[in-house]
Amino acid sequence: MSLCTSNLHPSSSSFNLFSHNNNSPKPSLNSLRLATSTSPSSSVAPLKLSTTNQALRSRFLSNRIQSRQLWIRCATSESEPSISVAPGCNGGAVTAEERVIVLVIGGGGREHALCHALKRSPSCNSVLCAPGNPGITSSGDAACVPDLDVTDSSAVISFCQKHNVGLVVVGPEVPLVAGLANDLVSADILTFGPSSQAAALEGSKNFMKNLCHKYNIPTAKYKTFSDATAAKEYIQEQGVPIVIKADGLAAGKGVTVAMELEEAFESVDSMLVKGVFGAAGCQVIVEEFLEGEEASFFALVDGENAIPLESAQDHKRVGDGDTGPNTGGMGAYSPAPVLTKEVQDVVMESIIHPTVKGMAEEGCKFVGVLFAGLMIEKKSGLPKLIEFNVRFGDPECQVLMMRLESSPT
Numbered sequence: 001m002s003l004c005t006s007n008l009h010p011s012s013s014s015f016n017l018f019s020h021n022n023n024s025p026k027p028s029l030n031s032l033r034l035a036t037s038t039s040p041s042s043s044v045a046p047l048k049l050s051t052t053n054q055a056l057r058s059r060f061l062s063n064r065i066q067s068r069q070l071w072i073r074c075a076t077s078e079s080e081p082s083i084s085v086a087p088g089c090n091g092g093a094v095t096a097e098e099r100v101i102v103l104v105i106g107g108g109g110r111e112h113a114l115c116h117a118l119k120r121s122p123s124c125n126s127v128l129c130a131p132g133n134p135g136i137t138s139s140g141d142a143a144c145v146p147d148l149d150v151t152d153s154s155a156v157i158s159f160c161q162k163h164n165v166g167l168v169v170v171g172p173e174v175p176l177v178a179g180l181a182n183d184l185v186s187a188d189i190l191t192f193g194p195s196s197q198a199a200a201l202e203g204s205k206n207f208m209k210n211l212c213h214k215y216n217i218p219t220a221k222y223k224t225f226s227d228a229t230a231a232k233e234y235i236q237e238q239g240v241p242i243v244i245k246a247d248g249l250a251a252g253k254g255v256t257v258a259m260e261l262e263e264a265f266e267s268v269d270s271m272l273v274k275g276v277f278g279a280a281g282c283q284v285i286v287e288e289f290l291e292g293e294e295a296s297f298f299a300l301v302d303g304e305n306a307i308p309l310e311s312a313q314d315h316k317r318v319g320d321g322d323t324g325p326n327t328g329g330m331g332a333y334s335p336a337p338v339l340t341k342e343v344q345d346v347v348m349e350s351i352i353h354p355t356v357k358g359m360a361e362e363g364c365k366f367v368g369v370l371f372a373g374l375m376i377e378k379k380s381g382l383p384k385l386i387e388f389n390v391r392f393g394d395p396e397c398q399v400l401m402m403r404l405e406s407s408p409t
Contacts, residue, residue: 003211004197004364099125100166100190102409103159104142105150105180107131110394111171113401114408115142118169121407128165130156150175153183160189167192167409173249173391177203194390197364201355201388205285206247208388215358217351219385220287220375228272234286235264241289246271248280252316252328257289290384292377295336296396297344299352299372303365306356308348310403311339312396334399338376347374347383355388366390 102118104111104127112135118127119141129136132144149155151174160168168184170176170193179196193199200207212219220243225231235242235258244267246254254277258264271281294316298309312334318324339347351372359366371389376382392400401408 003207003214004200004359004362099123100409101125101164102127102167102169103145103156103163103165104129104132104169104171105156105175106171107133108171108394110392110397112136112139112141113398114169114171114392117401117404117408118142121409123407123409125166128163130159150180151178153180156180157184157187157189160184161187166190169193171391171394171397173199173202173389176390177249192368194366194368195364198359198366198368199390200364201359201366201370202390203249204247205245205387206283209285211355211358211362212385215354217354217358217385218383220290222285222287224283224285225268226272226283228268231268231272231284231286232265235261235268238286238288240264243287243289244268244271245285245287246277246281247283247285248277250277250280253326254280255326257326290375290377290386291379292375293338294386295339295374295376296332296393297336297339297347297352297372297374298392298396298400299348299370301352301356301366301368301370303367304356304360306348306352306370308344308352309369310334310400311336311344312393312399313338314393314396329393329395332393332395332399334396334403339374343376343381343383347372351383351385371396 100123102124104114104118106114106129111129112133115127115129115136116139118124127142128145129142130145130148130150132142132146136142137144145159148159156168159165167190170180170191175181176193176199177196181191181193181199182195184191185195194201196203201211202208206224209219209222209224211217223234224247225234231244235244240261240263241257241259242264244256244258244264248254254271256263256267258267268284270276271284275281294313296312296314298311299306300309312332313336314329314332315322316326316329318327318330351374352370355370356366368390369392371391371393372385373387373389374383375386377384
C-alpha cells in the first residue's frame, strides 16, 4: 500500500533540483564548494560537492537535456579541482538573458542567509524576499515585499508573473506542506522545494516513521496514539526517559523529552486533551529515548538520486547548560565534529538513499534539500533518524550559507 497519494515530479536522467516547465530556460550550472571552517584564520582546503560513487558521478555529468528541473554538476573525480571563485563569480560568463529574478519565501534568519548567498550569484539579476524582515532590508541583500501574502498561492503566482520572477526559493516548511510548490510548478514557475505530498516527510511524523518502518530505515522504536489514556498506559509500560512528539508541524516546539512520568503525562494531555498544537497535535508519537549526540545532515535530492551537502549542529534548549524546553534552535555551527566522513557514509547508505528510493516507490518523489535530524548513538556510534525536514534548517542554514564559497544557483 502506498503511503503517498500522487507524484508531482517525473523522473529524469540527470540530477535535478528545481521544478520547472520543459519550455522554461535553464539557469546556468555551477559546482558548489564549502569552506571547511567558518574561522577567518582557517587555511583548510574547501570541500567540493561531489559523490562517492563514480557511476553516479557519470550520470550527474550527462548531457544537458530538456527536463522539468535544474541539475547540479559534480566533479568526476576527487583529483579534479573544483571551480575556485571569488564571491560574485562562478568561473564562467553569464549573459544578461540568463540572469533571473529570485523570490525567497520567508522572513527569518534562514531566509536572510539564502538572500545573502543568492545575491552573490552571477546567475541572479536581483533578489526579492516575502515577507522578509528589517535586517534583510537594511543589509541590502534583498528587496523585501512585506505585503505579499505567501499563504495565498494565487497572490504569489500573480506577483511572480508581474515581476518576471524566474526562480522561487521556499524557506519555511509550512508553505511547502500547504502545497505552494505544487501551485507554482503548475503555473510554470521554477521552484526550489518539494511537493506537498513529499513534504509529508516533515508534515507528519507518523508518515515519516511508517516510511522508516516499511523501508528499514534506522529510527527509534515508536507507537502512534490519538487517545490520551492509551498513550499514557503505553508510557507507563515503557518507562522513562521517553519522547513524546506532536504528529504535525509545531514550529520546533512539539517535542517533549520526558525524564519523569508526570512530565510525560502532562505532555500527552497538553496535546491530546488541551489541544495546545491544534490539529498538529491530534496524534502523538511516543518514542524510545535515544542516548547520544544529535546532529543535522543535509543532502540534495533530485527525486531518484542524492548527494551529500554538509553537516551542522544546533542548540535547541532555551536555557544555558542545555536546560529548559526545546525551541526551533538557539544557535548552530558547522561542520558537526561527530559526523565524520565514515559516519556520513553510513547516513547516506542507511538513511538518505533508502528514503529517496522509498519516496519514489510510494509515488511522491522528493526533490530539494533533505534535512535529516540524527542521533549518533552512544552505545553503537551509529546514526539513527530522529526526524526529517524538507527544507534548510534555521539556524543551520545560516552557518551553511556562510561556508558556501561558490554560487548557489
